[in-house]
Amino acid sequence: MIRRILLSVFTVIVMGRGSAIQYTSDLCNWKGSGLTHEPHKKEVEQVYLRCAEGSVEWMYPTGALIVNLLPNTLSSSDHLTVCIKPFKDSKGSNIYLEKTGELKMLIQDGEHAPQKVYCFAQDQGVLFIEATPQLDISRKITAFQYELISRRTLSDLHAISDPCQPCSDTEVLLAVCISDFVVRGSITGVTNDPEQQESSIAISVNKLYRQKNKIFQKSKDQESWEGQIKTPLKCGVRAGQGDFLFTGRLHFGEPRLGCAPRYKDFQRIYLEAKDNGLNPCEIDTD
Structure with missing residues (x-):
């Protein structure tokens, strides 16, 4: 019954597209107001964004x-994953994936957890909000950041898809080539939230290979570099002795930990691949 109601609402809204279409002049970000609608009409606005990252504020x-x-x-030709991260106080709307008239709930109004990121394959549909x-819309704002990421990169770096799973040798080698940051260093402290x-994770860096x-x-x-990177609490990262090769990517502006083998293990992996002509x-490696 609920599904039929949603599809009926979607059909009515689509019929009103012609009178409500608005476009943003900013290709990455959109900000708009529902006050431009006539209250008694079921209207929809089409929003077109052409960047790999940005935000929507309604x-x-x-x-x-x-x-x-x-x-x-x-x-x-990229196989893309879309990730959206609702703002802390986002409310006032349900967010669905829509494909050929079918609606699939992604985020229910008021039920998103703080800092939670929702990801889906781009070919699963567009965002239908x-x-x-x-009774009172004066304090309601639906807002989120979005990112589009190559599924290959997403999988190889584990930053989102499986952040606590140890990387294979092949994944370590690829992470060194495509990560947003690659450093050798040690963990000086871990703060859990x-x-x-x-x-x-607080890191003291003694060799900086690359960063954004x-x-x-x-x-x-x-004499050295220092900084912090983040990872899910469930991964159980702790401060300890020894050097690691830290790799990862920026996700919604924050550095997220990807592959992080002990440096001596990375040296072995890299040199074996080099001897066999397989290092990408x-x-x-000193």
Whole structure:
């Protein structure tokens, strides 16, 4: 019964598309207001975004939005995963995946956990955002960040799909080539946040191979680098002795831990692959 009601609502909304279509001039981000709708009409706005990352903010939600993510920055042949991260106080709408008229619930209004990220394959459909009935819409804002990621990268780095699973030798070698950061260093401390279900890992870096967005900064004595990266609390990371090769990627602006073998293990993996001509890229192993 509920499914039939949702599909009926979707059909009515789609019929109103022509009078409600609006486009954003910002290709990465969209911000709009439901107050542009006439309250008695079931209207939908079509939103087209063409970046690999950005945000959507819908104030005073009424009617519905269809968000089309069509990035110019990624190859059309890429198999893409879409991830969305609701803002802390996001409310006022249900978010579905819509494909050929079928609606599948992704996030129910008011039920998302803090910092939770929702991911799905791009070919599963577009985002259909339907405002929920409200007596007072004045304080409601539906808002989230989005990212589009190559499924190959997502799988190889474990940053989202399986962050606590140890990497295979092949995954370690590939992570060195494609990660947003690659450093050799040690863990100096771990701060756990049970509410956010996150661990923040403090790292002292003695060799910086690559990084984006200045994740690691020079220490006060200027002799090393230091910074913090995050991983799920359930992974149980602890401070300890020894050097590791830390790899990972930026996810919603935060560095997330990918493969992190002990450095001596990485040296063995890399040198064996090099001897067999199987290393996908070159790196200095001292």
